[in-house]
Amino acid sequence: MKTEKTTxxxxxxxxxxxxxxxxxxxxxxxxxxRKSQEKVMQAIRDLGYEPNMHASLLSSGRQALIAVLxxxxxxxxxxxxxxxxxxxxxQATAPLGVTIRKVDYDxxxxxxxxxxxxxxxDMAPSGVVVAPMFRHETLGLVEELHRREIPFVxxxxxxxxxxxxxxxxxxxxxxxxxxxxxxxxxxxxxxxLIVRILSDRHGQSDPTASRREGFMDYLAEHSPGCRxxxxxxxxxxxxxxRQVLDDFFKENPEVRHIVMFNSRIYLIVPWLxxxxxxxxxxxxxxxxEANVEALTRGxxxxxxxxxxxxxxxxxxxxxxxxxxLDREPARxxxxxxxxxxxxxxxxxx
Amino acid sequence: MKTEKTTxxxxxxxxxxxxxxxxxxxxxxxxxxRKSQEKVMQAIRDLGYEPNMHASLLSSGRQALIAVLxxxxxxxxxxxxxxxxxxxxxQATAPLGVTIRKVDYDxxxxxxxxxxxxxxxDMAPSGVVVAPMFRHETLGLVEELHRREIPFVxxxxxxxxxxxxxxxxxxxxxxxxxxxxxxxxxxxxxxxLIVRILSDRHGQSDPTASRREGFMDYLAEHSPGCRxxxxxxxxxxxxxxRQVLDDFFKENPEVRHIVMFNSRIYLIVPWLxxxxxxxxxxxxxxxxEANVEALTRGxxxxxxxxxxxxxxxxxxxxxxxxxxLDREPARxxxxxxxxxxxxxxxxxx
DNA sequence: ATGAAAGCGCTAACAA
DNA sequence: TTGTTAGCGCTTTCAT
Numbered sequence: 001m002k003t004e005k006t007t008x009x010x011x012x013x014x015x016x017x018x019x020x021x022x023x024x025x026x027x028x029x030x031x032x033x034r035k036s037q038e039k040v041m042q043a044i045r046d047l048g049y050e051p052n053m054h055a056s057l058l059s060s061g062r063q064a065l066i067a068v069l070x071x072x073x074x075x076x077x078x079x080x081x082x083x084x085x086x087x088x089x090x091q092a093t094a095p096l097g098v099t100i101r102k103v104d105y106d107x108x109x110x111x112x113x114x115x116x117x118x119x120x121x122d123m124a125p126s127g128v129v130v131a132p133m134f135r136h137e138t139l140g141l142v143e144e145l146h147r148r149e150i151p152f153v154x155x156x157x158x159x160x161x162x163x164x165x166x167x168x169x170x171x172x173x174x175x176x177x178x179x180x181x182x183x184x185x186x187x188x189x190x191x192x193l194i195v196r197i198l199s200d201r202h203g204q205s206d207p208t209a210s211r212r213e214g215f216m217d218y219l220a221e222h223s224p225g226c227r228x229x230x231x232x233x234x235x236x237x238x239x240x241x242r243q244v245l246d247d248f249f250k251e252n253p254e255v256r257h258i259v260m261f262n263s264r265i266y267l268i269v270p271w272l273x274x275x276x277x278x279x280x281x282x283x284x285x286x287x288x289e290a291n292v293e294a295l296t297r298g299x300x301x302x303x304x305x306x307x308x309x310x311x312x313x314x315x316x317x318x319x320x321x322x323x324x325l326d327r328e329p330a331r332x333x334x335x336x337x338x339x340x341x342x343x344x345x346x347x348x349x
Numbered sequence: 350m351k352t353e354k355t356t357x358x359x360x361x362x363x364x365x366x367x368x369x370x371x372x373x374x375x376x377x378x379x380x381x382x383r384k385s386q387e388k389v390m391q392a393i394r395d396l397g398y399e400p401n402m403h404a405s406l407l408s409s410g411r412q413a414l415i416a417v418l419x420x421x422x423x424x425x426x427x428x429x430x431x432x433x434x435x436x437x438x439x440q441a442t443a444p445l446g447v448t449i450r451k452v453d454y455d456x457x458x459x460x461x462x463x464x465x466x467x468x469x470x471d472m473a474p475s476g477v478v479v480a481p482m483f484r485h486e487t488l489g490l491v492e493e494l495h496r497r498e499i500p501f502v503x504x505x506x507x508x509x510x511x512x513x514x515x516x517x518x519x520x521x522x523x524x525x526x527x528x529x530x531x532x533x534x535x536x537x538x539x540x541x542l543i544v545r546i547l548s549d550r551h552g553q554s555d556p557t558a559s560r561r562e563g564f565m566d567y568l569a570e571h572s573p574g575c576r577x578x579x580x581x582x583x584x585x586x587x588x589x590x591r592q593v594l595d596d597f598f599k600e601n602p603e604v605r606h607i608v609m610f611n612s613r614i615y616l617i618v619p620w621l622x623x624x625x626x627x628x629x630x631x632x633x634x635x636x637x638e639a640n641v642e643a644l645t646r647g648x649x650x651x652x653x654x655x656x657x658x659x660x661x662x663x664x665x666x667x668x669x670x671x672x673x674l675d676r677e678p679a680r681x682x683x684x685x686x687x688x689x690x691x692x693x694x695x696x697x698x
Numbered sequence: 699a700t701g702a703a704a705g706c707g708c709t710a711a712c713a714a
Numbered sequence: 715t716t717g718t719t720a721g722c723g724c725t726t727t728c729a730t
Contacts, residue, residue, distance in 0.1 A: 008708065054407040058407055342689070703728090
């Protein structure tokens with residue numbers, strides 16, 4: 001239909017005004033009479049104007065700085081998976097004029113999070129990606145961001161605050177429900193074991209709580225008589241882990257189904273492998289390298305994973321679109337799909 | 350480090366030349382003396398020049414036309430899934446100055462493919478996405494594209510020609526192997542049924558052949574004694590389908606495991622639902638709407654899927670990057686991951 | 699072989 | 715309230 005792109009000039013001519021005025025109404029920064037406003041709007045409608053982003057960006061020299069606030073890879077292997085996503089996002093948005101700066105914190109250290117949050121605020125970014133670990137402090141941060149009109153995006157999980165631009169993460173309750181189905185393979189199970197880590201018991205916020213809930217609900221509905229045992233292991237003490245599992249299975253040798261709701265199923269892999277010979281079904285979460293290795297060897301049967309790298313990438317993209325092109329994300333809450341990994345499809349993940 | 354972006358002007362000054370010359374060496378289009386060439390290269394290295402894509406694109410007015418050659422949604426529901434991907438890709442690349450034109454063909458009609466291929470060539474695109482159905486004709490097309498130096502990307506499957514820019518698709522053999530594991534759930538199975546469609550038998554090229562091979566190999570390794578039956582149904586004749594299945598299950602009431610290797614598992618869903626009451630395990634491929642509905646109702650247990658929309662989107666992106674930014678794709682062969690869908694995770698797919 | 703200069707479409711500062 | 719104009723960094727044509 002339209003052969004040549006219509007420009008500001010075309011609109012100005014048709015409206016009988018200058019491009020200055022046209023620009024003013026396009027960015028509605030006032031100083032325009034009601035009448036001119038109308039005329040311009042009409043012309044725009046008539047000609048089907050589409051702004052040229054290259055001209056706009058070149059002229060304005062707009063730049064954006066996006067801060068990514070996530071736990072450091074050192075404080076747990078899960079977050080190292082996001083590194084790649086940050087890299088990809090950086091590459092994709094850099095030519096547009098977007099700089100990405102990662103600020104990480106020790107996910108077990110509240111003070112360190114405070115420091116990181118302050119650092120983020122100090123750099124006055126045009127957008128922030130947050131992976132919340134500490135509920136209260138995160139709330140404080142995002143309220144401040146809201147006050148400063150800096151848009152922010154949650155990944156992985158979110159806190160109770162509605163001013164976020166978008167959220168990308170796994171639906172936790174549902175992932176637990178799915179996990180129930182995969183662990184039992186749809187059959188009734190008499191007795192199963194949930195392995196948890198010690199800090200869960202020490203009152204720290206437990207991000208997997210609603211996942212566990214989904215799991216229990218699945219059991220209640222599909223395997224009502226099932227007995228559920230729990231043991232607590234210390235992630236920093238392999239000997240304790242071994243002992244706890246030894247004790248449990250001496251008492252309950254009939255248990256064949258084992259599950260963990262955090263990303264650390266690899267912690268029990270040494271025990272499983274030195275006590276092989278029993279047919280077991282083991283399900284865990286997240287594609288950490290150690291988990292994937294256990295999956296490949298057949299020690300773990302299924303991993304339920306998401307793409308942490310995709311999450312950051314999408315989050316950054318959303319902020320970049322907002323900052324550079326004034327585009328709002330299509331959806332606020334983006335539940336990423338849950339991927340089921342077995343030894344046979346993990347290779348291409 | 351670098352505070353202000355360095356521009357052509359900076360380079361020109363440092364090299365003691367004009368920006369005209371600098372531009373000439375940047376795009377190595379000759380007409381530059383050896384000596385100037387060196388000086389410019391040196392200056393570029395010294396200053397760490399990064400071209401400004403906005404200025405470049407604005408000035409050159411570069412446009413790209415990308416043709417997407419895929420089977421029409423009408424000739425089978427699978428391809429309607431890609432529509433959305435085309436839409437997304439269009440939206441993402443349009444602001445860059447990229448136009449996407451879909452050219453579809455009846456996947457059962459060789460002449461129609463020929464027509465479509467000619468149409469694509471006639472529009473002299475800057476890049477082509479091809480989903481090959483007819484091996485020989487596709488080869489002809491891509492050889493011509495190669496001759497005309499038009500880059501092309503394969504999706505879904507590829508033909509024997511090495512000049513493609515990239516490929517995005519599912520690893521077929523592996524998907525069959527995975528399917529074996531999911532159907533048997535790791536247990537030995539005595540007798541199972543493969544449902545195929547009639548045209549498979551009529552010598553048409555069968556894109557699922559290597560998937561079937563992967564499946565059979567899984568069985569050979571993990572369930573060696575298993576008896577495998579096949580029936581052939583006519584996709585256009587529900588009565589025939591019903592009859593064939595009735596006959597088979599009258600003869601073999603003990604069969605509990607059913608699989609189809611193409612995307613049409615929905616064809617046998619009516620029969621399954623009117624013959625419910627038996628505990629069965631049913632596995633199929635691809636997230637067609639009808640398949641997903643059957644999955645949700647529990648008639649089908651598992652679907653192995655890919656994201657056809659993602660495939661086109663990535664393919665278009667690769668061509669757009671190439672045409673507009675002279676960027677080569679990171680990898681030539683991109684095997685997409687195989688997604689395992691159950692009723693519990695399909696909702697977020 | 700090299701330089702000069704006119705845009706590309708838009709933004710923003712300044713004049714009127 | 716409106717119009718004019720000088721760039722933004724690069725491409726491309728035309729002189730030299």
